[in-house]
Amino acid sequence: MTHLLIENLHASYGDKVILNNINLAVAQGEMIALLGPSGCGKTTLLNALCGFMPIQSGCISIGDRKISTLAAEKRNITMVFQSYALWPHMTVSQNIGYGLKVQKVERAEIETRVNELLSIVNLEGLQDEKVTALSGGQRQRVALARALAIRPDVLVLDEPLSNLDAKVRLNVRHEIKALQKKLGFTSLIVTHDQEEALVMADRIAVLNQGQIEQLGTPEEIYHQPKTAFVADFMGANNKLTFSSLASLQQQISLSSLTQSKMQPSFSNKSTPYQVFFRSEDVGLTTLSQDHPKLHNETDAIRILGDVQQSAFLGGSYQISVRCGKHTIQADHHENLLEGTPVTLCVPAGALHIF
């Protein structure tokens, strides 16, 4: 059942169009990640949703309540900010209980609700601390509790984890996800980190230049990107360009292409063919190209190149290979010296062609 509905939303700063025809339907209890590079309009979308910036046209509704014409304080959408935005002159419990105080809830009830929230976000015993005395992770949890206190219709999170240490970030990420599952609130999370989006969201909307490029489950977005931008953004950042279908067919047969992630518009296009694939899907070998072992897999692109650079990633090495005018990243289990000739082998199934 659709809970939050955004229809034909347009927004701009002066002449610059920031949001261009956004349509999004969010179900009750669903968590949607808005993913995109900086400047793609994802934060603007949150601001428009919360009423912090005017929209040109379009409609936002929650259930059958139209909210796009309401002021921010009447929308019942709360935000968790990147900078936490806690009020430093208040204690933890004053921060969390503020929304209830504004709603003129009785003092005893505020206290019960604040204690309940404190235990939900694992901050028991800290209610009388000044928020300035807390660590980053604790502050973000206070911000989350504060936003949840008034039981908002929609919770929006604006890059909530980007100010946290890498280790804390992983914990808080799972905590937020678990909390969302447990309490069942509807939420939108803005992030530029694809891993964060994949882990946390039920569905992901990839934004580019003010438009939703693709909306789908994490698996769909990861395995079946609909545009070159999504493929590139979701980590398939190796790119090869083929000027014609014929030059592509020299490498792989058309039958395997139809099985791979080929787009419908594929066969009758005039622009060069762009092929995207992930570094972990690249098979790298130092064997020469005509070695029989390499021809076990028939449908694969094979490319010759020289090792340009090798970087240790912990579990494996990331090898930069120069192949003509392209540089290709490949994961490999051992370190290779600069200049080593190698053969790269990318199976057709791992290719995204646009």
Add this chain to the structure above:
Amino acid sequence: MRNTMKHQLSLLTLCQSNKIRPSFWIQCVFILLFAFALFGPITNLLIWTVAETWYFPHALPSEWGLNIGTKSLILTVMSQAP
């Protein structure tokens, strides 16, 4: 065209739904009063610099002129100070 109309319509509903009109007028009145209090004395000073004679209760001076000797600011200050 349709978009502009829609936009105007949404602005109209915004005004009505939030009842922001009274606060808008209160703010306007406040700013007008403030501007009067600010520019009144300054206007007064400027008029005096180009006035020769100005008797109460005329709204404006009856004689205009730029005779420095009679109305040099410092001289006025000195002669009127107790």
Add this chain to the structure above:
Amino acid sequence: MRSSTSYNLWLIAPAALMVGLFFLYPLFFSLYSAITTDEGGLTLAHLEKAFELYSNDILFTIIIVLASVVLLAILSISIAALITLSPFRSIVSLLGFIYRIPLFIPFIVTAQMMRTFLAKNGLMNNAFIASGMLTPLETVSFLGWSGIIIVFVWKQLAFCTLLITGAMAALDESQIRAARNLGASRLRILFQIMLPQITPTIGVAMILSTVTIMSVLSVPLMIGTGTPTMIATDMAFRINSYGDYHVANALGLVSYLICAGLAWFYLRQSLKDKGAI
């Protein structure tokens, strides 16, 4: 380590010398002069005389300062709040521009124009008569204590508003947004979110204004009606008419104590807010 310390001492020596010579020495000399006779013995006679002759003026000064500071606080906070919080950006940007004008008008010019503006036959009453709001017989002169307060507020408002607007603008925008989407109105945000965080700035603005108000001579001279008047006028009078530096310095000591009292009150308050007391 030691050599770097002595090197640092040499570095600050010229500045310290200037402060000592042109600030500390005159200050302590005037304080010393307030409590000593010509022969150098300690005495409270000058202070007694100052209180005997001018206790009304001292009280008058305190009332003027307090009234001005209270009005300044109310008005500058309202203007700053309008500038930062008002949803009507276009009219407010006009306000944001014009409020600064008095910053560039000296006190003596302000006093001069107010003298002719606020008088019984001044432009203000003229305007009221011309608009039919008053008859010539109903006009009132604002020269005197009310005029003094009006001039001080008029002139210092720009300065206080500038400081307070700056402090409000420096607050994290998302703190205000967080309060808004929890349902708080703008007025509530002003009193519960913004003002508690900028009280130090408001305190500084008010104390600096107090010191300015205490030290301005031209305003009580030109706007005041003679008696009672402000301490600064009395000091000028003691020196110009009698060459009586001792009583003038005693009055100086009193005005210094008034400022110090306010500063102490402010410091105690801000420490209390931080939970130190």
